[in-house]
Amino acid sequence: MQPERPTDRLVEQQRTLLVRYGGLGMELAGGILGFVLIGWWVDRSLRSHPIGIIVGSIIGCAGGLYHTVRRAIEMQREFDSLNKTPPRSDDDQPAA
Numbered sequence: 001m002q003p004e005r006p007t008d009r010l011v012e013q014q015r016t017l018l019v020r021y022g023g024l025g026m027e028l029a030g031g032i033l034g035f036v037l038i039g040w041w042v043d044r045s046l047r048s049h050p051i052g053i054i055v056g057s058i059i060g061c062a063g064g065l066y067h068t069v070r071r072a073i074e075m076q077r078e079f080d081s082l083n084k085t086p087p088r089s090d091d092d093q094p095a096a
Helices: 006-046 049-083
Strands: none
Touching: 006 049
16 A cells, blocks of 8 residues: 555645535525524514514524635635645755
8 A cells, every 4th residue: 555645635635625615505504594494483483474584584694694704714714725835945956
């Protein structure tokens, strides 16, 4: 079995990060759905039919979007740090 090369590890880290990017949409949908369900429950409990769902959807959209943007920025920074190559020193220069 061959030892794992640094490039293989980098590709695996990038792949993992991209899968996390894909999960952002599910997090957004889950936040919206969660607050809509809370709004529905409030409507049923207080008999205030459309108000709870409307407020729940607005809070869910705003909160979910804020969370999604914040996480996307965080993941982009992580992705950028993975793709940075260390600066070459003079010792690494090929002999002329």
